[in-house]
Amino acid sequence: MQYIKPKKRGHDDGDARSVRINIVDIALIIVLVFLVLVAIEYFTSFSFFGNAGSSQTIEYTVEFDGVSSAMANSIAVGDTALGSVGTQSLGTVSSVKIEPQVKYIYDPASGGIVQRALPADAAGNTPVKLCVTLQVKATYKAGAGYTVNGNRISVGSPVNLSFDGFSGGGSCVSIYGVY
Amino acid sequence: MNEQQKISARRVRFNLLDGVIVLLVVLCIVGIVFRYSIMDSLGLGDEMAEYRVKFSVTGIDSTLPNYLGEGNTLYFADGVKAGKLCGISEFSLLNEAAAGSTTLVCRTASVYIDDGNGSLVLASYPSQTKIDAEGAFNCNGTYGDDSRFSIEGEKFVSVGQSVTVYTDTVTLNITITEIVPIN
Numbered sequence: 001m002q003y004i005k006p007k008k009r010g011h012d013d014g015d016a017r018s019v020r021i022n023i024v025d026i027a028l029i030i031v032l033v034f035l036v037l038v039a040i041e042y043f044t045s046f047s048f049f050g051n052a053g054s055s056q057t058i059e060y061t062v063e064f065d066g067v068s069s070a071m072a073n074s075i076a077v078g079d080t081a082l083g084s085v086g087t088q089s090l091g092t093v094s095s096v097k098i099e100p101q102v103k104y105i106y107d108p109a110s111g112g113i114v115q116r117a118l119p120a121d122a123a124g125n126t127p128v129k130l131c132v133t134l135q136v137k138a139t140y141k142a143g144a145g146y147t148v149n150g151n152r153i154s155v156g157s158p159v160n161l162s163f164d165g166f167s168g169g170g171s172c173v174s175i176y177g178v179y
Numbered sequence: 180m181n182e183q184q185k186i187s188a189r190r191v192r193f194n195l196l197d198g199v200i201v202l203l204v205v206l207c208i209v210g211i212v213f214r215y216s217i218m219d220s221l222g223l224g225d226e227m228a229e230y231r232v233k234f235s236v237t238g239i240d241s242t243l244p245n246y247l248g249e250g251n252t253l254y255f256a257d258g259v260k261a262g263k264l265c266g267i268s269e270f271s272l273l274n275e276a277a278a279g280s281t282t283l284v285c286r287t288a289s290v291y292i293d294d295g296n297g298s299l300v301l302a303s304y305p306s307q308t309k310i311d312a313e314g315a316f317n318c319n320g321t322y323g324d325d326s327r328f329s330i331e332g333e334k335f336v337s338v339g340q341s342v343t344v345y346t347d348t349v350t351l352n353i354t355i356t357e358i359v360p361i362n
Contacts (some may be wrong), residue, residue, distance in 0.1 A: 028200050035207065043251050050241060106292045106302050113292070113302045120350060145347035155246045156239065157350040173240055 040110055053141035057178040059094060060146075062159045064130040064170035065101060067120075072098050072130045072167030084160035084169075088149040091134030093163075101127040130170075132161070136177065146175065207278060226321060227332065229361040232262065233315040234353035240289050241310045243349060244280035249281075251346040253316050259334050262343055270315040282310035294299030314353075317361060328358055 064072075079093045102115040120126040138146040138153065146153045153159065153172060160169045249266035267278045279285035288309035294300045304310075320330045329335045336342065341354045 020194065025196055025200065028204075032200070032207070054214055104304060104308075106294060106300070108294055111300070111302065113290070113304045115305060115308070140347070142347065143252065143260075145259070145345065154345060154350045155223050155243055157345075173242065175246065 007112075007128055013025075024027040053139040053144070053147075055137055056140050056146070057135065058138045058146055058153070058155050058175060059133055059135045060091070060175040061131055061133045061173050062161060062170040064168050065130070066127045067101075067130045067166065068166065069098070069128050070125070070127055071166040072096075072128050075130070075132060075163050079163055083134070083149065083151055086161065087097050088151075089136070090151060090161060091136030092147050093132055094135045095133040097131040097133075099129045099131070101129045131171075131173075132162075132170075192336045194321065220277075225285070227319045228321060229317060230320045230328075231265065231315050231317050231359050231361050232268060232330075232336070232355055233357040233359070234355050235311065235313050236283075236351055236353050237310065237311045238290075238309050239351070241285075241307050243351075244283045244310075244312065246328060247280070247282045247314075247346065249282055253344045254348060255334055256343040259331065261330060261334070264346070265315040268313040269317075271313070279310075280312070281360055282316045285310045285312045287311075311354070 020060050075093060077093050077095060081090045081093065082088065083090050095149055100117040102117050104113045104114055106112075107114040117129050136148050138148045141145050144152065151159075153175060155172050155173055155175055159172050171174070225354040237342055247264060249264060251264040251265055264282050266281055266285055267273060267275060269279060271284050273284055275281050287303045288311045289301050289303040291299045292302045300343050318330045320328055321332060322328050327335050328337060336355055336358075338355055338358060340351060343350065343352050345351065
């Protein structure tokens with residue numbers, strides 16, 4: 001009868017150098033990795049936990065100075081405005097306002113600066129001030145504000161828009177959330 | 180199993196992974212000690228304090244202050260946080276009605292212009308067109324050994340400097356006019 005010596009539990013034969021990871025090691029590694037991530041999140045501008053932002057429909061108005069009246073009249077409600085690159089939509093026109101273009105000049109009589117409308121050129125064209133209001137679904141993120149296809153929209157910042165009959169650079173003068 | 184084998188079986192085995200963990204923990208402790216003790220003695224860890232940075236803006240649209248609110252967070256163009264916008268009561272004796280805004284002390288914009296006779300005159304724009312304004316924001320900053328002021332220890336600014344700052348809805352070009360500690 002052959003006697004087989006039972007293998008003792010926990011007794012390794014020739015396995016003395018193997019790396020054993022137990023539950024305590026795993027817990028320590030998780031804690032350390034978390035501390036490193038928190039340090040990076042807090043002390044650097046890189047963010048692991050930053051959110052992607054929320055989507056919100058906004059209306060913003062862009063003013064263009066010195067636009068020819070023919071180009072200004074070519075823009076209509078419902079037109080799509082593209083970015084300066086010409087491929088990404090920056091909104092749909094919700095209203096168009098055309099005003100006489102004025103220039104600020106010094107008036108010796110009053111001692112102050114006054115507005116004067118620009119006269120027509122030799123061809124009879126009078127430059128106008130074009131105000132276009134656009135509605136678009138933007139991404140809002142605290143610290144970055146509103147962005148549309150990667151373009152940040154804010155009051156006081158320049159905006160380059162392209163329409164079918166006009167392309168130019170203007171300045172954003174208002175921005176509102178549409179609820 | 181004899182006694183020697185039992186002792187061998189119970190011996191704590193220190194492997195490579197345990198070594199890495201211990202090294203990381205030691206580095207963390209050294210880092211904390213360095214940050215809160217040695218850095219200060221080396222003059223590398225200047226204490227932050229609260230400061231109020233006053234600024235001016237010129238020639239902005241008269242409707243722009245409507246998009247600024249007390250407590251709005253200001254950021255520099257590179258995304259570094261500048262501070263929180265003050266209400267006018269924190270830096271001015273004017274009330275909201277006199278100032279024309281809750282955050283900026285506004286006045287009609289004025290510029291030096293040639294009067295046509297070779298003289299320069301200070302002329303004002305019509306009302307409700309362009310304005311000049313003063314404002315302020317609170318921030319954490321410190322003066323270094325070289326007397327340069329830095330906000331959050333990251334961004335160096337000085338009186339007279341023009342910088343671009345922005346909130347969630349507004350972008351402004353401001354000129355810093357004063358930096359005062361908040362008591």
